[in-house]
Amino acid sequence: MKYFSLLWGFCLVLNIAESKVGDSVYAVLLQKYVQADGVSYQAWADNAKDVKALDLVLSNWSQVNVAQLAPEEQKAFYINLYNAAMLQAVLQRYPIDSVKDIGLIPFSIFRKNYIKQGDRNLSLDDIEKGILLQQFPDPRIHFAVNCASVSCPPLRQEPYRAELLNAQLEEQARLFAASDRAARVDSRKQRTAYSELFNWYASDFGVDNPALFLNRYRSDALPPQYEVTWIDYDWSLNSAE
Numbered sequence: 001m002k003y004f005s006l007l008w009g010f011c012l013v014l015n016i017a018e019s020k021v022g023d024s025v026y027a028v029l030l031q032k033y034v035q036a037d038g039v040s041y042q043a044w045a046d047n048a049k050d051v052k053a054l055d056l057v058l059s060n061w062s063q064v065n066v067a068q069l070a071p072e073e074q075k076a077f078y079i080n081l082y083n084a085a086m087l088q089a090v091l092q093r094y095p096i097d098s099v100k101d102i103g104l105i106p107f108s109i110f111r112k113n114y115i116k117q118g119d120r121n122l123s124l125d126d127i128e129k130g131i132l133l134q135q136f137p138d139p140r141i142h143f144a145v146n147c148a149s150v151s152c153p154p155l156r157q158e159p160y161r162a163e164l165l166n167a168q169l170e171e172q173a174r175l176f177a178a179s180d181r182a183a184r185v186d187s188r189k190q191r192t193a194y195s196e197l198f199n200w201y202a203s204d205f206g207v208d209n210p211a212l213f214l215n216r217y218r219s220d221a222l223p224p225q226y227e228v229t230w231i232d233y234d235w236s237l238n239s240a241e
Contacts, residue, residue, distance in 0.1 A: 021064050021077055023159040026057045026084060034157040038240040039087070039148070045094040054091065058084055062116040072162040075136040079160045082127045082145045085115045090148050090237065098235045099148045110147075139204045139213070140169040142197050143176045150234040151181055151195065170217075177217035183210065184231060191227035199230050 033044045044050055061081055066074055086099070089109055093102055102109040113121040122131075124147075132141050146155040153176040160168055176182050184193045198210035205213045211222035 019076075019159065019161055020069065020073060021080075022060055023057070023080060023161075025053055026080065027159050029054055029057075030155075030157050030159065034155050035240040036154070038150075038238040039090075039155060040240045041090060041094050041237070042239070045091055051091050054084060054088055058088055058115075062118070064117070066118065070162065071136070072165050075132065075138075076160040076162050076165050078127050078132050078136075079141065079144045081115065081117065082124060082132070083155060085127075086124060086146060086148050089114070096237060098237055100235045133204060137204070138169070139201070139206070140173050142201060142204065143172040144169060146238075148238055150236045150238050151231070152238060153181065155238070174217045177214045178219075181231075182214055183222055185222060185226070189227075190223075190225075191229055192222055193229045193231045196230050196233045 029044075029050060032050070033040045058081075061077070061084070064077065066077060069077060089102060090096065090099065096102065099109055100106045103112065110124045113123050113126070115122040115124070115127065128141070128145050132138075132145070143153040144156070144160065146152050148155075153172060156168065156172060158168075182195050186192070192211065194210040194214075198205055198213070207213045209224050209228060211224040211226075215221045215224075
């Protein structure tokens with residue numbers, strides 16, 4: 001308990017606001033281990049107290065009555081729940097090369113009902129596809145949930161909060177849109193390779209060409225007349241170097 005008191009004190013020193021669902025400890029963990037180029041899984045896994053702290057966060061969130069939260073609070077909560085549960089799955093099995101290798105069947109971690117929330121046992125797919133994208137249809141969610149892989153939009157270094165959510169999602173969209181994870185232009189061959197997110201979730205983005213969506217968030221427009229191809233998705237673990 002002394003450790004968690006110290007964490008709480010650290011939150012106060014950093015002036016981290018506490019949300020209604022209690023995410024200040026999660027905020028400290030993100031600040032400590034999430035880097036621009038990924039997550040410092042090795043350092044986190046080596047710190048048993050911080051691994052336990054994340055477990056406690058998820059245990060506390062399992063008791064949240066989501067129905068009592070406002071819609072934007074629910075949306076932020078489920079994004080955080082997805083990301084924290086994905087981190088937990090990696091840390092419980094670290095070291096691993098890829099999340100697709102968790103479980104006997106490739107990618108089964110996304111379908112496993114291991115996330116306790118109220119009286120439900122949810123999977124990552126349940127949270128992303130069954131709750132977030134169904135109840136809160138917003139293509140920017142694809143830039144906020146993080147599948148712990150190199151090709152994913154990067155994990156944000158802070159929790160999502162209802163009062164900041166639109167600004168946070170806008171920033172995530174701009175950062176991803178400007179990166180080579182989203183689009184790679186080959187002017188010589190007049191073609192652009194896009195993240196497979198735009199192929200897998202085309203209906204969510206609502207455009208025939210990913211350039212039409214990404215150009216809303218880019219300072220330099222992508223050429224919509226170019227041939228569309230796809231970047232092979234890199235499922236390697238998003239470990240910080």
